[in-house]
Amino acid sequence: MNERFLILAAILVTGTYALVGSERAASRQVGSNRIVVTYWEKWTGEEMRAMKDVVSSFNASQDRIEVRYLSISGVAEKTLLATSGGNPPDVAGLWADQVVQFADAGALEDLTDLARAAGISEADYIPAYWETMNYKGRLYALATSPGSAAIYVNRDLVGPKYDTPEEFPKTITEFDEFVREVSIRDRQGSLSTVAFLPRDGWGLWAMPYLFGGSFTEGDRINVNGPDDLRAWKWVNSFAKRFGTRETQSFRSGFGNYSSPQNPFLSGKLATYADGPWFANFIRLYNPKVNWFAVPFPYPDGRPDLAGYTMLNLNTLMIPKGSKHKREAFEFIRYVQQQQIMERICIGQYCNTPLRKVSREFLEKHPNKYIALFDRLARGERAVRPLQMGVAAQVGREVGNAVDEIDLGQKTPEVALNDAQRRLEELWQSYQRQVLGR
Amino acid sequence: MNVHRNQRVGILFALPWIIGFLIFLAFPLVSSLYYSFTSFSVLRPPIWIGLENYRELLTDTVFRTSLANTLVFTAASVPLATTVAIILALLLNTKVKGMAFYRTIFYIPSLVPMVALGVLWLWVFNGQYGLLNQGLGKLGLPEPAWLSDPAWSKWTLVIISIWGTGNAMVIYLAGLQDVPQSLYEAAELDGAKTLSKTRHVTIPMISPVILFNVVMSIIGSLQTFALPYVMFPGGAPARSTYFFSMYLYDNAFLYQRMGYASAMGWVMFAITLALTMLALKASSRHVHYEGG
Numbered sequence: 001m002n003e004r005f006l007i008l009a010a011i012l013v014t015g016t017y018a019l020v021g022s023e024r025a026a027s028r029q030v031g032s033n034r035i036v037v038t039y040w041e042k043w044t045g046e047e048m049r050a051m052k053d054v055v056s057s058f059n060a061s062q063d064r065i066e067v068r069y070l071s072i073s074g075v076a077e078k079t080l081l082a083t084s085g086g087n088p089p090d091v092a093g094l095w096a097d098q099v100v101q102f103a104d105a106g107a108l109e110d111l112t113d114l115a116r117a118a119g120i121s122e123a124d125y126i127p128a129y130w131e132t133m134n135y136k137g138r139l140y141a142l143a144t145s146p147g148s149a150a151i152y153v154n155r156d157l158v159g160p161k162y163d164t165p166e167e168f169p170k171t172i173t174e175f176d177e178f179v180r181e182v183s184i185r186d187r188q189g190s191l192s193t194v195a196f197l198p199r200d201g202w203g204l205w206a207m208p209y210l211f212g213g214s215f216t217e218g219d220r221i222n223v224n225g226p227d228d229l230r231a232w233k234w235v236n237s238f239a240k241r242f243g244t245r246e247t248q249s250f251r252s253g254f255g256n257y258s259s260p261q262n263p264f265l266s267g268k269l270a271t272y273a274d275g276p277w278f279a280n281f282i283r284l285y286n287p288k289v290n291w292f293a294v295p296f297p298y299p300d301g302r303p304d305l306a307g308y309t310m311l312n313l314n315t316l317m318i319p320k321g322s323k324h325k326r327e328a329f330e331f332i333r334y335v336q337q338q339q340i341m342e343r344i345c346i347g348q349y350c351n352t353p354l355r356k357v358s359r360e361f362l363e364k365h366p367n368k369y370i371a372l373f374d375r376l377a378r379g380e381r382a383v384r385p386l387q388m389g390v391a392a393q394v395g396r397e398v399g400n401a402v403d404e405i406d407l408g409q410k411t412p413e414v415a416l417n418d419a420q421r422r423l424e425e426l427w428q429s430y431q432r433q434v435l436g437r
Numbered sequence: 438m439n440v441h442r443n444q445r446v447g448i449l450f451a452l453p454w455i456i457g458f459l460i461f462l463a464f465p466l467v468s469s470l471y472y473s474f475t476s477f478s479v480l481r482p483p484i485w486i487g488l489e490n491y492r493e494l495l496t497d498t499v500f501r502t503s504l505a506n507t508l509v510f511t512a513a514s515v516p517l518a519t520t521v522a523i524i525l526a527l528l529l530n531t532k533v534k535g536m537a538f539y540r541t542i543f544y545i546p547s548l549v550p551m552v553a554l555g556v557l558w559l560w561v562f563n564g565q566y567g568l569l570n571q572g573l574g575k576l577g578l579p580e581p582a583w584l585s586d587p588a589w590s591k592w593t594l595v596i597i598s599i600w601g602t603g604n605a606m607v608i609y610l611a612g613l614q615d616v617p618q619s620l621y622e623a624a625e626l627d628g629a630k631t632l633s634k635t636r637h638v639t640i641p642m643i644s645p646v647i648l649f650n651v652v653m654s655i656i657g658s659l660q661t662f663a664l665p666y667v668m669f670p671g672g673a674p675a676r677s678t679y680f681f682s683m684y685l686y687d688n689a690f691l692y693q694r695m696g697y698a699s700a701m702g703w704v705m706f707a708i709t710l711a712l713t714m715l716a717l718k719a720s721s722r723h724v725h726y727e728g729g
Contacts, residue, residue, distance in 0.1 A: 077690040084479045105480040105693055245582070248674075252564020252582035261566075320480070392691050396671060403675040407587060422498065429493070433476035433484070434693075 034066040037327050041093035042075040042314075043348075046280065050347025051093075051144070058334045065327045067091070079319055083107050088319035090328040096132040096141060096313035097385035103135045104389045104434050109318040112139045114329045120336055128382045129313050129353040135387065141315035142332050143341070145350035147275035148309045148377035149203045150369070152282075155290040157193055157270035158182050168294045170306075172234065175297040182270050183242070191242060191250040194269055198235045200254065201264075201273035204402065205395050206310035207231040209383040211299055215394055216386070221423045223398055224416035230299075232402055232412050239406040247406075260285040275312070279367035280349040293369035295376060309376035310383045313353060351377055389434060393426050469699040477696035490700035500701070502676050503684040504708075510591060510680065511658040511712075514598040519651055522602040526609035527635065540610070547603025555667030558597050559584070584668070587677035594665055594678060598658070605650045612646035613639065644724040648716070655712050659705065662686065681705060 043051060048071055055069045070089070072078055079092040080102070094102070102108050115121070122130050125143065133141045155163045162168050162178055169175040175196070182195035198204065208214060211234070213227025222228070239247050254268065255261020258281055264272035265286040272278070273296070282289050298306040316332045318325055334340060338354055342361045345352050349366055351373045362371050376382060386394055401415040410418070431437040448455075473490055475483035494500050529540050549557075561568050562583040570580040581589045620638050629637065640647075662682040665672065672679020681701070689698035 074690075080479055080690070080693070101693060105478045107480045245586075248582040248585045249564050249580075252585045253566060255563070256559075390692070392687075396687075399671060399673075400676055403673060407675055409587075409675060433486070433696075434478055434481075 034064060035324055035327050037065055037067045037091060037324050037331055038089040039067050039069050039091040039093070039328075039331070040072045040075050040079060040089040041069060042072065043093070044071050047145075047348045050344055053347065054335060054340055054344055055331075057340075058331055061334070065324075065330060067331050080105070080107060083319045083321055086321055088321050090318065090322040090324045091331060092317050092319050093144065094141070094315060094317055095385075096129075096315050097387075097391050099133065099140050099315070099317070100135050100387050100391065101389050102317065103138075103140050107320055108140045109320055109322060109325055110138050110140065111142065111318065111329065111332075114326075115139050115142070118329070118333045120333065124336070124355060125353055126355055126378050128311055128377065128384045132311070132313055132384045132387070133315060141317045142336055143353035144314040144316055144335060145345050145348045146311065146313040146353040146377065147202075147277065148311050148351055148373045148382065149206075149273055149275055150293045150295055150309065150372055150376060151196075152264060152272045152274060152278055152291050152293050154264065154267065154270050155292060157267060158195070165292050165294045169297055171300045172297050173300050176237075179238070179241075191246060193267065194242065194250065196271045197238055197247070197251070197263075197269060198273075199238075199402070199406070200251070200269060202275055203273055203310045204235075205398060206383050207235055209310065209381075210296055210305070210308050212302065212305050215398070216388065221388075221390075221394065221420065221427050223394065223401075223423060224413075224420040229412055229416060232405055232416065235402060236405045236412060244406065244408055257281075258285075265289060276351050276367045276370055276373040277349040279369075283366070293372055295372070305381065307376060307379040307381040308383070309373075309379065309381065311377060312385055388427075390423065390426050390430050394423060397423050397426075469702055472696050473699035473703050475696045477699070478693040479695050480693075483696060486696070490697045491704075493697065494700060494704060499676070499679070499684060503672070503679050503681045506591065506672075506677065506679055507659055507661065507681040510594060510598075510661060511655060513592070513595045514658050515651060515654045517595060518598050518602050518605065518654060519647065521599050522605040522650065523609055523647070525602065525606045526613055527639070529606070529610055530613045540607075544603040544607060547601050549600075551663035552667050554597075554600065555664050558593075558600075558664075559668055562593050585674055587674045590669060590674060590677045594661070594668075597664060605654065608646055608650055609643060612643040616642040641725045642727075644720075645726055648720050648724050651720075652713055652716050655716060656709055659709055659712070 039055065041048070041051060048069075052069050055067045059066050075092065076094055076098055079088060079094065082088045099108070120142070124130075125133075126146075129143055129146055133139060133143065153162070153165075153168060158168075158178070159182060162182070169178045179195040182193070183191065184193045186192045198207065208223075208225075208228040208231040211227045211231040213225055213231055215221065215223055215228075217225075242250070250268070251263075254263040255266065260266065262281065262285065263269040264278075265282065282291060295306070296308050298308065316335065318328050318332070322328055335344070336354075338352075338356050338358065341352055341354055342358060344350075346361065346365055351370060352361065357374060362374070367373070385391065388394065397419040401410075401419040404410040404415045405412050409415075472483055474485060474487055476486050476489075477483035525543055529536065529543065533539070560566070562570075564570060564580070564582045564584065567583070569583070573580050583589045583593045616639060620642065621634055624634050624638050660682055661680050665678045665680050666683055666686075669678035672683055682705075685698050685701045685705070688694045688701065
């Protein structure tokens with residue numbers, strides 16, 4: 001009996017270990033004498049290939065560290081859970097707008113001293129990007145590929161009056177006139193081509209900034225200020241102009257963002273707000289589109305608000321509990337070199353987050369308007385992601401408020417006041433429960 | 438001595454399951470109850486805040502919206518899916534040549550993964566190019582903006598819920614094949630026609646199966662997540678498709694409010710329990726058990 005018991009117990013222990021311990025063993029298995037750095041990243045497809053290429057060149061550049069790239073869906077959630085379970089990746093590729101939430105949760109290693117020792121500083125980066133990687137004076141992330149937004153224009157759909165960047169509308173009033181002239185209805189009166197719909201494309205969340213507004217006032221959330229109201233009323237003017245039901249019906253025919261049925265690529269929208277990477281989607285799904293890119297228009301009489309763009313940034317972070325923090329940082333530092341960074345950004349059709357940019361980068365970049373995206377990112381009107389632990393909630397609440405306004409369920413004032421009230425509660429709750437205030 | 442030995446061996450063989458149950462089910466269950474009384478962001482130690490999460494739920498308008506959406510969806514989809522599954526099972530219980538083929542065809546859709554299904558249905562319900570609106574247009578009927586009009590978005594999901602009736606249909610089919618033939622013969626002698634036989638023999642005889650499927654459907658509908666998550670990101674338009682489990686997921690993983698999400702989970706457990714009890718109570722006079 002005792003012998004049988006021992007055999008069964010041994011099987012049980014082995015089985016349990018195989019189930020629980022195998023993931024860690026597999027992810028840190030060392031084939032040679034190298035230290036294995038696990039790197040979780042969100043990218044698949046071409047973006048992944050560009051980054052994997054850099055990972056390979058890093059692995060070939062030295063014989064001490066081997067970085068293993070693993071493409072993960074829902075990388076933020078999984079990094080969070082793996083970190084709480086004490087088995088995080090050594091490097092995680094997250095978005096810059098997650099820095100604050102992760103830092104507040106104590107999920108990130110502070111990179112300030114490592115960066116200083118490696119000679120990496122504020123002077124190396126475009127200011128807005130540098131700021132998004134820092135929180136409360138400490139550095140928590142370093143850059144990979146960034147983005148800035150501009151308006152893509154389908155030359156063939158806008159007519160001769162607007163078919164060059166120079167002739168394209170500069171102010172909101174001119175832009176509204178352009179929308180009126182270019183939008184077309186078919187014989188039955190249904191919309192067939194619309195010049196622009198602010199709900200589609202990248203960056204709805206940042207519209208108030210276009211009008212000089214903001215989502216915060218110091219440490220306070222402020223989504224219902226006069227400029228915010230003006231911005232959302234302008235957004236709503238499109239639904240009013242074309243009709244709520246008509247716009248709904250028109251939009252319901254749009255396909256997925258990254259597909260030939262994307263409304264810009266299928267010729268339903270004549271213009272589309274997006275980042276530099278969108279040139280790659282044009283190449284992939286409808287290379288016949290004859291396009292150019294221009295900055296967003298600015299409110300009349302406010303040339304000081306010209307040059308607006310919103311930014312985002314892919315970053316590399318080291319989750320708390322990483323087993324190979326120094327080796328992980330060595331890889332991150334490798335990526336920050338100008339030559340390497342430009343390689344990633346060309347591979348992913350992005351602008352560069354670095355202050356220094358080579359002429360070759362701008363000339364060889366597959367997005368022919370990369371200089372515009374680069375210039376906008378460096379400008380004073382570049383809006384960086386909201387640095388607040390409740391940034392995700394702000395996006396959701398404002399998005400919902402805009403839905404309610406467009407559908408005529410609430411007036412802009414009521415919808416924004418409701419969003420403001422709810423966000424204040426959430427922010428207070430976050431401050432109390434997470435920040436301990 | 439032998440009895441004790443058998444007990445020990447029995448426990449030993451059941452031990453893998455017992456350990457699995459304790460680690461993967463009982464422990465998380467008890468933990469989530471504890472976390473529901475804490476402020477817990479997963480990475481920092483939980484802080485006891487008593488009933489604050491539950492108090493916040495009472496005033497949380499998004500919680501109310503998501504709960505209402507879920508209850509409306511459940512109230513609409515459970516009767517519809519049950520009716521369709523019973524009708525399909527009745528049709529597939531007839532003696533027709535090639536029945537095995539038909540049964541397979543009707544069951545296969547329930548095997549399609551939810552995410553693939555979501556992408557497929559996005560095309561079927563596409564306002565301009567969708568198969569459904571093309572058909573409606575040809576019949577001269579209105580073509581709704583299924584995916585972007587809040588008046589229709591929830592109903593889109595209700596219609597899709599019929600797609601997954603294959604599992605229930607198979608259970609009904611098994612129930613139908615258990616109905617004694619002698620009852621039908623007796624009914625026929627009394628002059629009963631097809632509809633009468635269905636009403637007075639078939640339905641009462643499979644009523645325990647119906648109850649089982651209804652209870653399981655209620656539980657499944659209350660937990661609806663994958664389809665709306667894929668088809669309507671963020672519960673758009675205007676949170677008309679924002680379901681309870683989506684809000685719970687967002688709180689747990691997007692907003693890092695695991696304590697609040699745990700409280701939501703327990704509220705859902707209470708609601709599920711109450712609805713199940715209600716279904717059992719309401720059905721007590723209508724469900725007939727053989728020999729009982």
